Amino acid sequence: MRGPARAPAGWVSAAFLTSTALTAGFVAAYITTDSPQLEGLLLGLALAALAAGLVLWAMHLLPSGTYVEERPPMAPPEEDDDAFQDDLHRGGQETPGILRRTLGLAVLGLGAAAVVPLRGLLPGSLGPSTALRRTAWGRGVRMMTSEGKPVRADDLEPGTALTVFPQAPEPADDATAVLIRLRPADLEAASSGAAGSAGLVAYSKLCTHAGCPVGLYEQTTRQLFCPCHQSVFDVLDRARPIAGPAARRLPQLPVSVDAEGYVQADGGFDGQVGPTYWRRG
Amino acid sequence: MITRRVVRWADRRLGFASLARSGLNKVFPDHWSFMMGEIALYSFVYLVLSGTFLAFFFDASEAKTVYRGSYAPLNGSEVSAAYSSAVHLSYDVRLGLLMRQSHHWAALLFTGAIVVHLARIFFTGAFRRPREVNWIVGVTLLLLAFVNGFAGYSLPDDLLSGTGLRVANGIMLSIPVVGQWVALLIFGGEFPGQHILPRLFIAHVLLVPGLIAALIAVHMAILVRQKHSQFPGPGRTETTVVGSRMWPGYAVKSIGLMAAVFSLCLLLGGLVQINPVWLWGPFEPGSATGPAQPDWYVGWVDGALRLYPPWEPHLFGWRLPNLFLPAVVLPGLTFVAMYLYPFVEPLFTRDREEHQLLERPRDRPVRMGLGVMAFTFYGLLLLSFSLDVVTRYTGWPVTVLVLVFRVVVLVVPLLTGLAAYVLAKALRDSDAARFTELPWSAVRGTVRRRSRSPKEPPTTASPVAGVAAEHLPVESGPVP
Numbered sequence: 001m002r003g004p005a006r007a008p009a010g011w012v013s014a015a016f017l018t019s020t021a022l023t024a025g026f027v028a029a030y031i032t033t034d035s036p037q038l039e040g041l042l043l044g045l046a047l048a049a050l051a052a053g054l055v056l057w058a059m060h061l062l063p064s065g066t067y068v069e070e071r072p073p074m075a076p077p078e079e080d081d082d083a084f085q086d087d088l089h090r091g092g093q094e095t096p097g098i099l100r101r102t103l104g105l106a107v108l109g110l111g112a113a114a115v116v117p118l119r120g121l122l123p124g125s126l127g128p129s130t131a132l133r134r135t136a137w138g139r140g141v142r143m144m145t146s147e148g149k150p151v152r153a154d155d156l157e158p159g160t161a162l163t164v165f166p167q168a169p170e171p172a173d174d175a176t177a178v179l180i181r182l183r184p185a186d187l188e189a190a191s192s193g194a195a196g197s198a199g200l201v202a203y204s205k206l207c208t209h210a211g212c213p214v215g216l217y218e219q220t221t222r223q224l225f226c227p228c229h230q231s232v233f234d235v236l237d238r239a240r241p242i243a244g245p246a247a248r249r250l251p252q253l254p255v256s257v258d259a260e261g262y263v264q265a266d267g268g269f270d271g272q273v274g275p276t277y278w279r280r281g
Numbered sequence: 282m283i284t285r286r287v288v289r290w291a292d293r294r295l296g297f298a299s300l301a302r303s304g305l306n307k308v309f310p311d312h313w314s315f316m317m318g319e320i321a322l323y324s325f326v327y328l329v330l331s332g333t334f335l336a337f338f339f340d341a342s343e344a345k346t347v348y349r350g351s352y353a354p355l356n357g358s359e360v361s362a363a364y365s366s367a368v369h370l371s372y373d374v375r376l377g378l379l380m381r382q383s384h385h386w387a388a389l390l391f392t393g394a395i396v397v398h399l400a401r402i403f404f405t406g407a408f409r410r411p412r413e414v415n416w417i418v419g420v421t422l423l424l425l426a427f428v429n430g431f432a433g434y435s436l437p438d439d440l441l442s443g444t445g446l447r448v449a450n451g452i453m454l455s456i457p458v459v460g461q462w463v464a465l466l467i468f469g470g471e472f473p474g475q476h477i478l479p480r481l482f483i484a485h486v487l488l489v490p491g492l493i494a495a496l497i498a499v500h501m502a503i504l505v506r507q508k509h510s511q512f513p514g515p516g517r518t519e520t521t522v523v524g525s526r527m528w529p530g531y532a533v534k535s536i537g538l539m540a541a542v543f544s545l546c547l548l549l550g551g552l553v554q555i556n557p558v559w560l561w562g563p564f565e566p567g568s569a570t571g572p573a574q575p576d577w578y579v580g581w582v583d584g585a586l587r588l589y590p591p592w593e594p595h596l597f598g599w600r601l602p603n604l605f606l607p608a609v610v611l612p613g614l615t616f617v618a619m620y621l622y623p624f625v626e627p628l629f630t631r632d633r634e635e636h637q638l639l640e641r642p643r644d645r646p647v648r649m650g651l652g653v654m655a656f657t658f659y660g661l662l663l664l665s666f667s668l669d670v671v672t673r674y675t676g677w678p679v680t681v682l683v684l685v686f687r688v689v690v691l692v693v694p695l696l697t698g699l700a701a702y703v704l705a706k707a708l709r710d711s712d713a714a715r716f717t718e719l720p721w722s723a724v725r726g727t728v729r730r731r732s733r734s735p736k737e738p739p740t741t742a743s744p745v746a747g748v749a750a751e752h753l754p755v756e757s758g759p760v761p
Contacts, residue, residue, distance in 0.1 A: 036378040040551010043379075047544035054537030064530030069308035069522045071508050071637060074411045121466040121476075128461035131471050132454075146567065163567050173473055176567035205567055210451040210586060210604060211472065212444060213569045227571025228444060229587045230669055230679050243680040247591040247603050274472075275451030276593055276602035278460050 008060035015053030022046035135175040135273060136166040137253060137265045143167075143179060143202070151263045153198045156181040161217035161224075163205060166265070174273050176205040176213060177253050178224065179263065180235055186222060190236045200263060202253040203239045206274040207231055209246035224250065248276065305528035310511040314405075317398035319535060322497065323542040324391040329494075331384040331546075332486065338374050340366040341436060341482030343475055352559050360438075360563040363478050367437035368559050383550025388430045390546065392578040395423045403622075403652055404642040407510045410635050413623040415503045418496055420619045425493050427578050432485040434556075434576055438478060441556070443564030444573045447472060448583070455602035456609055473566065512639050519637045572669045584665030585611050588687050615659075642705060649705035654698030661690045703727055 026042040029035060058064065075081075122128070143151045143164035156162055161180040168175070182190060182199040190201075203224070205213045212228035217235075223242070224233040231244030239250035251271035258264050272279070292298045309315070342362040348355045350365075351372040370377040399419065402408055408416040431449070435442045450472040453464035469476030508522050517523045525531040549555075561570055575583050585607035593603050626648065627633050642649050665686050672679040703724060708716065711723040 030375060034375050036376075036382070037551050039376060040379045040383070040547050040549075044544045044546075044548035044551060047540045047547060051537045051540035051544060054533050054540060058530050058534035058537065062530040062533055064525040064534075065311065066516070066523055067306075067308050067526050068516060069306070069508065071520050071522055073520075074507060074635060118466060121469060123469060123476075128465040131465065132461060146565070165567070172471075173566035174471055209591075210448045212447055212573075213567050215569050215571060227569050227669075228448065228573050229583075230683065231591075232680070241591055244683065245586060245589050245591050245603060247593040275454050275604060276600060277454040277464075278457045278602060279600055280598055281600065 008056055012053045012057045012061070015049050015056065019046045019049035019053065022049060129279075132174075132277060133272075135268060136168040136172055137175055137177075137268045139265065139267050140258075141166045141168075141265045142258075143177070143255075143263045143265065151179065152261050153181075153200065153257045153263055154261070156200075158183045158199060159219050163213075164202065164263075174206065177202045178205045178214065178217065179255070180217065182222075182235075186236060198257055200255045200257070201235065202255045202265070203233070203235075203250040204253070204269055204271075204273045205250075207246055208241070208248040208250060208272075209244070209275060211274040214250065248272075304505075305526070307505065307527040308509075308522045308524045309527060309531045310509050310517075310522065310524040312512060314401045315509070316538060317394055317401055319538055320542055321391055321394035321398055323539040324387045324394060324546065325493065325497065326539065327387045327543055327546050328384060328391060329490065331380045331387060332490075334376070334380045335370065335384060336486055338366060338370045338377060339363070339436070339482075341478045343438070343478050355559065355563075358563070361478075363436065363438040364558070364563045367439070371557075371559065379547070379550050381550075382553075382555050383546040384433075385555045386549040386553070387546040388433060389576065389578075390542070392423075392426050392430055392576075395419075395426055396578075399423060399619075400652070400656070404649065405510075405512075405639040406636065406645065406648070407639055408623040409626075410623075410633065411507055412503075412510065415500060415507070416623050417620060418500045418503065420616065422493060422496050422500065423619075424616055425489055425496070429485055429489040429493065430576055431579050432481045432489065435481055436478065436485060437556075437558045438564050439558035439561040440564050440568060440570045441558075441561040441573060443473065444569045445575050445579075446477065447569075448586070452604050452608040455604035457596075457599070457601065457605065460602070473564070508637075510637055510639050512641075517638065519635070522637075572667075572673065574666055574670070577663060580666040581659045581662040582608055582612055584662035587668065588662070588665050588683060588690060590687070643708040646702045646705035646709065650698040650702030653701035654694040657694040657697040658690065661686070661693060665690065 022042050023046040026039055026046060029038045029042055076084075144167050145151060146163060146165065150167070151162065151164055156179065158181050161178050164177050164179045166172075166175045179200060179202045182201060184199065187199050207214050207226040207228065209226065209229055209231050212226050214224040214226045214231070214233060216225040216227065217223075218225060222235040224235060224239065226232075226244065226246070229245055231246035232242050233239040233246070233250050234242050238252060241247065241249060248271065251269035251273055253269055254266035256264055256266045340362045344362050345359050346362045346365050348358050348360050348365040348368060350356065350369050352368050355368060367381075371381055372378070402416065402419070431445070435446050435449070450464050450468060453467060454460045456463055465471065467477070467480070468474040469480070509524070511517050511522060511524070514523070525534075562568075574580065586604065589603065589607040591603065594601050629647075642652075665683075668682045668686065669679050671677065671682060704716070704719070707723045707727040708719055710727060711719060713719040713723070
């Protein structure tokens with residue numbers, strides 16, 4: 001290498017040498033520390049040095065710039081196109097139309113048959129609408145904590161909330177409910193039917209907007225708040241949506257306390273749980 | 282030279298020399314904006330490499346297992362195999378955390394580079410005939426990149442990804458007539474079901490990436506067949522391509538770009554934490570994280586969900602789910618509009634000619650206005666997906682922010698679109714070489730001409746703009 005090219009060549013090989021050293025450093029870091037920060041830094045810098053060397057090389061030492069390439073038009077000459085079309089339709093004139101139509105039917109049938117096995121993606125014989133309508137709640141089903149302990153009425157301080165599940169072998173997501181014990185002062189303010197025995201009310205915990213759990217109970221405002229899209233529900237007014245995108249109130253679960261003092265459901269939810277699906281009413 | 286002999290040996294058996302030579306001599310126009318697609322390509326390569334590493338250690342199963350490993354707070358807990366292996370991968374597999382985080386960063390870079398590439402193609406009119414076909418392939422690649430990103434984000438079975446899947450399930454349920462079947466078939470039952478993770482996994486590592494790889498091949502093949510478009514300039518005409526030859530200059534530079542993209546992914550993956558699944562905790566029924574933000578490329582849909590009013594009308598006695606319009610119709614229309622744009626624009630411009638030379642964004646003020654309007658609209662939707670975070674830092678009530686943004690997201694794009702239209706028109710009609718050289722009088726001239734004589738026939742720009750620039754300030758007072 002002679003003349004003005006020498007200086008860039010020096011820089012380029014320096015970059016490659018730096019890259020090699022950094023790669024060796026990466027291997028050492030891998031063996032000794034396994035620190036993701038150090039490994040990422042060393043390997044990242046090794047590649048950065050390699051990139052710098054390659055780009056310098058291409059810019060200073062390799063032929064680049066103004067070359068001209070001819071660009072023939074995309075469309076072929078018309079006679080080429082005609083010849084191709086003729087070849088493509090070879091034999092088409094003599095084919096009876098009935099062949100095409102019956103072949104179409106056969107292919108359509110195969111396509112339809114390929115759709116049918118998709119049903120296997122949903123195990124069991126229950127259709128979606130039944131599965132979506134059912135929850136594990138019903139009259140006399142006890143409320144359990146997430147640890148699987150039955151809930152007693154006096155487990156809740158007035159003004160607090162608890163996430164509850166039905167007593168069932170598997171904790172099903174769609175049955176998740178939030179049990180709230182209202183303060184005595186709120187009981188009068190609550191619209192009729194909102195408060196059950198002992199000031200207990202229960203609502204579905206799944207937001208009627210997109211199905212996120214309405215995780216936050218604001219004790220001071222008696223509101224349930226959804227962390228996903230910020231819908232707010234008024235607990236004292238049958239969980240009516242008062243802000244955010246939710247359009248329906250949270251379905252309510254009737255609550256009672258049994259003879260042993262355990263909290264139980266007095267039936268199922270009074271509305272559709274979770275995000276709205278296409279349905280009547 | 283040994284390579285010379287090997288090449289000769291192979292060429293005598295395969296006969297590729299003349300074809301390969303024209304490949305080596307393919308000319309690439311030298312313009313920085315042409316690199317965006319390459320950045321997308323190389324981040325896809327990085328995604329495949331790092332993803333292969335991850336696949337050796339990740340177990341996409343919902344079976345319950347007891348986590349035993351270095352992350353003490355989780356030790357002994359019963360979690361899904363997917364979550365357990367994601368935490369194991371992050372704490373106890375060498376290079377595991379670096380690969381996981383750089384994979385995630387590469388996905389953000391991949392989607393981002395595609396969007397910037399799309400913007401370049403859009404604003405310079407590179408989608409015009411004969412490139413409508415490649416525009417369709419490209420938009421499909423963008424769609425698949427979004428889908429695969431979301432599938433990957435949903436795999437670790439942490440509380441945040443579980444929340445994302447929950448919303449996705451709600452969106453599927455909202456589709457009229459078939460929604461219940463769509464959601465339950467895909468999830469294999471009512472949410473959360475038992476089957477979604479293995480299904481997402483096979484989609485994420487085989488089906489969608491396979492489609493992406495195939496479409497990238499198609500995208501490149503069409504590019505080679507049609508050759509590059511280029512900006513007008515000396516010697517650059519409709520029948521020539523001017524630039525660097527592929528071999529060796531352009532290839533070496535491009536491999537350098539690949540090393541730079543890999544470097545960026547690794548530096549981000551090593552130094553900037555992303556998606557710490559051990560902090561979110563495992564997915565559990567009845568729980569959600571807050572605040573919950575998805576990755577940026579689906580953020581605009583989430584933003585639309587937050588802003589959409591609480592409205593569920595009845596159609597012929599059937600209840601139309603709230604999510605349907607913002608989460609199914611809006612994204613659907615977005616992609617339909619993108620697919621159709623190259624075919625709609627000629628209806629108005631009546632320009633159906635073949636174009637190998639690009640336009641400057643200013644050359645088409647209406648397209649400029651539409652593009653800026655669209656980017657503002659989706660940008661604001663993307664901002665709306667973090668309004669609760671804004672509340673956290675400023676204390677402004679989120680309900681008020683939502684009300685304000687419902688208006689902002691509809692009004693501001695009209696304003697920015699109009700401003701872009703006026704500025705593009707002023708630029709086109711002035712002599713300014715670049716935006717920063719545009720005199721204020723030219724802008725005023727454009728606005729005045731529009732409002733005073735809307736029926737004025739289009740003229741070749743410069744003389745008229747010159748007149749406007751000289752005379753209008755005299756009417757309206759001292760020149761600034």
